[in-house]
Amino acid sequence: MMTTNPFEQPESEDGDHLREECAIFGIYGTHDAAAHTALGLHALQHRGQEASGIVAYDGRRFSAFRGLGHVSEIFSSPSTMAGLAGYAAIGHNRYATTGETLLRNVQPLFADFEFGGLAIGHNGNLTNALKLRRQLVKRGCLFQSTTDTETIIHLIATSQGASVLDRLIDALRQVEGAYSLVALTDRALIGVRDPNGVRPLVLGKLGEAHILASETCAFDIIGAEFVRDIEPGEIVVLNEDGVTSHRPFPASRKRFCVFEYIYFARPDSNVEGHSVYEARKKIGMELARESHVDADVIVPVPDSGVPAAIGYAAESGLPFELGIIRNHYVGRTFIQPTDQIRHYDVKRKHNANRMQIEGKRVVLVDDSIVRGTTSKKIVEMVRNAGATEVHMRIASPPTTNACFYGVDTPQKEKLLAHNYDVEGMAKVIGVDSLAFISIDGLYRAMDLPARDNDAPQFCDACFTGEYPIGLTDFETDGDNPAQLSLLTEPAA
């Protein structure tokens, strides 16, 4: 008689969702720069939960601390913070696919060049990093990590540019992909957004201090003001002399990631001029208009489905109820199913609130469907609690394609929408009806008349397969480039 362990299988904290891979933050010109950075990273924890790091500069020397886990754990010791003195700092939260979360991959990375120290953290993904890496290794460069960021650092190291900024521009001209990055030198905090502006980067102010962050919620936590979005292709240099803006790249069209509105960004952030919470409510309202169904109650799949469900309920006139309760104590170690103890992997996180469900026609509202595994279990749980009908409404179009721009997506073959049409998906998930918002409905919720198919206003490649930036590494070969070179831990 074996005793099984109900918590042993690690699984994503976010369940069956796409995952943003990173958050960045930087501040220049305040006491306690590292403490402000830790708070900013904490507010951005939803963009990366596996590891975080901070590099600070105090006018004489750089100091750094990196760790695996959540921000509030990594930076909880007084001695850790005391070791991060200075008026300038940058920080990074990381999400990474299983098996690669080695401490040496945790950003910001730091290198001591001839011209002084430089720390870099980035959010996004380079699509020709592997090709560049191979060229650098041929020249005798030794790589320590498997991150794109290190490729940028070697490009800077081998550049013949006269200044740090020249070298950085020289390096970035060679890279292709989506990125927002923060860099810290002994003179300035630097921010860069790729020419298409796929990933967000915002500029803020706290007294005399300049701040860069992935989202505005990181300003709120420290009481800072939002100034403006960094423009696509813009490089900003921030120091005592103020803000200097550079635009060294050829003009490109902005293609901001629409999924930031659907799921990635925090509802209280303001992104590219839109309140995220409002955007989600409008998507819910649009969805209610597009795919009405007779029902008794609107139930969000907590927590990501809540704003869309509120919008849906308001538009449809049906009552909004917490028909599914989320357990707030779900940790990072998880429940393993056995024959006897079935389905408690979803029950560990969610429980049906029977009195709101029993005998009712339920509309479940969720933000997206990726593999569909969680949706199926939630539907079953709701049916077991006595729902007479279950209808699912999704606040995004069907996710049919992988993202190569800094979002962790399963391979195309594992996406439910890649394998089934909507009717097929409804059968797999077990609902009475299923509807997604249309692509044009999504654009309408963003206050646009419709998608401009000749020049789309957003990056929506995961729904349409239209990739705005080249995919060099993915087109040229398929071998796994992960472990090109390591001075430490070859196999650990």
Added chain:
Amino acid sequence: MMTTNPFEQPESEDGDHLREECAIFGIYGTHDAAAHTALGLHALQHRGQEASGIVAYDGRRFSAFRGLGHVSEIFSSPSTMAGLAGYAAIGHNRYATTGETLLRNVQPLFADFEFGGLAIGHNGNLTNALKLRRQLVKRGCLFQSTTDTETIIHLIATSQGASVLDRLIDALRQVEGAYSLVALTDRALIGVRDPNGVRPLVLGKLGEAHILASETCAFDIIGAEFVRDIEPGEIVVLNEDGVTSHRPFPASRKRFCVFEYIYFARPDSNVEGHSVYEARKKIGMELARESHVDADVIVPVPDSGVPAAIGYAAESGLPFELGIIRNHYVGRTFIQPTDQIRHYDVKRKHNANRMQIEGKRVVLVDDSIVRGTTSKKIVEMVRNAGATEVHMRIASPPTTNACFYGVDTPQKEKLLAHNYDVEGMAKVIGVDSLAFISIDGLYRAMDLPARDNDAPQFCDACFTGEYPIGLTDFETDGDNPAQLSLLTEPAA
């Protein structure tokens, strides 16, 4: 230039709330009893987050594991679970006041008696434990922990009763207080609820297995059925032969804790015949009727204020919006305020959703006010986000008195409602208006005509000061009895 640490000050995970001190769970008659118990404790995590323990029995021997932290961490290792073999197990979650969370206080406690092993876990508080303890020490008993539970164990050890049950009854006849307890012997799982039934205890069934738990949500997670509430003063003995019920205590009036409905219990639990979520919604509706105010938006203080806010919004016809966003990554290590970085202790957990607040008259709905410190900060945050008016509505009467029946309350002198009338409280908190539900309104929300002042239907001592059970230890002396005797760790 010192760098401060924003996460170093530990604080309650629940902020400024009363805290339930414990959860209990027991199961008899299934493979993997410990795994079921771990899941049950996980579902009951809200009733105690500082430590947990499980004792299992496999027909030959008892095994135990206890740890500090959350259930999913303590029981995440396969070897831990493998060491807890057996078809019967009991478990316990503990909340404890600062400084006392030593591992030796973590329940269930276990003792090996002449007649065999016995493990006990309890939820509640004995009000004459100290007096009993002094008598036992005089007899030569050596105490190992500072828990009430050990007092019960020594009473059993020194009882001359013929059977375990006789000894347990003998012991419980001497104690006074509020308690629900589970015990495990080599023959049976035993459940007891004190004669007033202050704390909850429910009976469930999973196939042939019998289950006891503090709340029904612990049944849902393992797919078990709710059978009935254990009656006040009832002792149930559960084993292969079924359920035997004993009522050895003189008849008393049921005085179930009304705060379980207001805050302690999970919204998806069914407690003494009421859905907790429904009860909270009805309280919100009652509150809307009692203290209407003209406003633009109903905003819950997340997450405990949400059901009452939904009820309030429905009754008042005003829109319900998530005007405050909760950060889900708040850990157990916390932010320390400095002069420069003010108010981020509340911002670490909550952020105003500016677009829903700015220029609006806001009604904030919360479950209770204890010290008022968090309320004050939240009101300030909402005002800073541009609210034109802020009205606070509280889903409980003013908390004027301490609880001695297993709930952690501050000393009376620290309760805001002890020191101020409602108008004074409104000034302290900084709201334009403040209202609490009336005591009769609360009873109406529980489907009663009103409070029966001669024989109140609930224990509501924290609102009324009417204590249904004697307070021997607290009346007789004031010295600190915490460290009577310890074989280990005298000062650690």
Added chain:
Amino acid sequence: MMTTNPFEQPESEDGDHLREECAIFGIYGTHDAAAHTALGLHALQHRGQEASGIVAYDGRRFSAFRGLGHVSEIFSSPSTMAGLAGYAAIGHNRYATTGETLLRNVQPLFADFEFGGLAIGHNGNLTNALKLRRQLVKRGCLFQSTTDTETIIHLIATSQGASVLDRLIDALRQVEGAYSLVALTDRALIGVRDPNGVRPLVLGKLGEAHILASETCAFDIIGAEFVRDIEPGEIVVLNEDGVTSHRPFPASRKRFCVFEYIYFARPDSNVEGHSVYEARKKIGMELARESHVDADVIVPVPDSGVPAAIGYAAESGLPFELGIIRNHYVGRTFIQPTDQIRHYDVKRKHNANRMQIEGKRVVLVDDSIVRGTTSKKIVEMVRNAGATEVHMRIASPPTTNACFYGVDTPQKEKLLAHNYDVEGMAKVIGVDSLAFISIDGLYRAMDLPARDNDAPQFCDACFTGEYPIGLTDFETDGDNPAQLSLLTEPAA
């Protein structure tokens, strides 16, 4: 192709030796009493390497710290020592057989009685502890540890004596066995030696402070002076008023353990009037006289055989050489033999110094033979290094019987000398000749004319089987009493 782990098998640090089970130390009347105690325990580390503890008293409260491992590790943190304030302290080193080294068994044990706190540490073994324990459990006492010391504590708790001293005497009158103990109350440091004085206990002085220790080497490390041995059956009470001596037990004959001279005590200690180093040299000289052999070189088995080898070499006129070199970096984790990598378990600790061995007739000198396993491997190593003859000389008589007085010995059946005569042992070990010192030779080396067989001057039961103190527990039953009762960790 499996990779084996050469260090995984834990084994005794002392190899194939009998092991003293404990050391005790106490000091009263100095600043930094705990620091002095830590140093004293460090000097006594050879008497117990598995765990240590200190209890200190500062005039107001007792504090304690216990840990597994070596003294210098357990007490290496400044905060640990800062937590052990006071002018009085007692400490204990523990050796324990595998599987029982739980922290709750680590001494000193502490209990808070009606009359105040009491900490106790002891060296030795009670031979009726189990019988007493059974009686106490029947009375309702709950045991926390599996140590004899706790039996004494419960006897004190249930005694009706008026003073601590009366209760201690009352308790000790009921026990049987060999023990030296130190106790600390809020008034005094107390030392006791059992009526036969089997285990050592010495009194020292450092300025105004009184000190008790197992051996004088603990005085040297803190610069204290040796005053005298505590007498068999004597209780000393040490405090500001000086030294008070009590003799409450009926007169008994002193039977000090002779093995303390052979192996247990440190060579630089002075024990019962003898220098341990001198005693060992004299045993070596006596051995040379009793069992001369023609040879080229005298080689000690390091380090315990060195003094006897020096004596043997001096008496025989043959050169003393370090023909075996000990590796000083042998840790507490060890080498596992595989087919391919043979014999390196002994080589991990010792290596033949080939140039001193090759082509020579070697006399190996060791202190004792227990199982003979190590001796066999060392002889083989010496032969492989080219010795033409190998003769073994042992500085004790054959070890034929187990010890029940606080020394860890294998069961009789595993003792080589129980199973073979000297000639048989020589064959097993593989030597050209083998000789042990005679029992009378041993007594002569202790400056006595011979053993007084009617009233032996020492306890030599391990050589003669004549046990001076009753063996109640071992005679009455054979069942394993180890886990009578545990409030914590029933199976961990």
Added chain:
Amino acid sequence: MMTTNPFEQPESEDGDHLREECAIFGIYGTHDAAAHTALGLHALQHRGQEASGIVAYDGRRFSAFRGLGHVSEIFSSPSTMAGLAGYAAIGHNRYATTGETLLRNVQPLFADFEFGGLAIGHNGNLTNALKLRRQLVKRGCLFQSTTDTETIIHLIATSQGASVLDRLIDALRQVEGAYSLVALTDRALIGVRDPNGVRPLVLGKLGEAHILASETCAFDIIGAEFVRDIEPGEIVVLNEDGVTSHRPFPASRKRFCVFEYIYFARPDSNVEGHSVYEARKKIGMELARESHVDADVIVPVPDSGVPAAIGYAAESGLPFELGIIRNHYVGRTFIQPTDQIRHYDVKRKHNANRMQIEGKRVVLVDDSIVRGTTSKKIVEMVRNAGATEVHMRIASPPTTNACFYGVDTPQKEKLLAHNYDVEGMAKVIGVDSLAFISIDGLYRAMDLPARDNDAPQFCDACFTGEYPIGLTDFETDGDNPAQLSLLTEPAA
């Protein structure tokens, strides 16, 4: 009343001695290559106690494990060893000066080149590493560690050589200094000794397997045979095809480090044709002849002074006694002196054996005097134990100069012999007489007629200041080059 911590000050395990900085080991052609390597490193623990690492190769991939601490701890877990599969492995023990023992500096270092993986470990010190490093950084190389070894790796990475061997030779032609190194590729185990042969490297055989090690004691522990010393300037390539020898460097004169005989090597090793134990005994005999003194007893300072003391005693005819006893449980955390508890830093390790000292004229024999701090305390301890005269005899000439070839020496200004003549040193240490062996006496003990001052047979720079190899880095500048570049942990 502060309680001080007697163990908190870390200090060298070897006290006041010069310290060898490294040990190396490699094996090719056996199952369990990593297990053999761990044992070899364990036998070489005396050459480096702060950190160790192993890199293994199994025909398909390289694996590595590195840790801080002793070999038997780092490689004690079965899973660690299971992760190091293969028939070939190299390993390294490291000693490093305080503050630099970061894991990223622990050897062997590994890099994945275009042509495949390469692991390197070395013993010694490059005297132009800093100059080379600066040139490499200018070219765009990013350094990860502060070790010389990484300089060699970057030289290999940027070499245009056709084969690994060509690249290695190319790299080594650019370096200057003393080194013995082992390297592992996917084809072979490679060993190199610098052209002057300053550090040792020996070749051994175990069945079909080839072995390289710093000393022969590493062969004994695994039962391997010694084949020969690697020649100065020789490169050996070991694999299935046997041993290939290369001599790509111009001819140089051998200048083996004479201090290896005096202190570094293990007494049971055979180094460059001499038994180390015999060499030390002969030094002791020569010393007795050069500086006889009337005395009663010869006492070694344990353990390093023992062989010389045995030789001294034999030559002088005076008795050899263990007048100082060493505590074998000295750990890596240590005793802090306070006013009250004086001198126990030395007493923690050593104690006078009073009976062998009291009333006697004592000759203390030690291997060397570095700062003189320990000597002074030992002399005081011996006087306090009652010695009537104390004479010190040292088995090396006065240490007047620092070593730059892989030995940790204090700055010249801290060497007692740099600041005082022998008479002055005697006063500082507090002895009645002090004598060192003469430089020619040392060469005589090595079986040479005398030192050849035109072409010295050994490197004896620490005694004579005659450095056989250029000191480029130390001559050209004085700034601290330790932290040139770090991708990780800039300040940790």
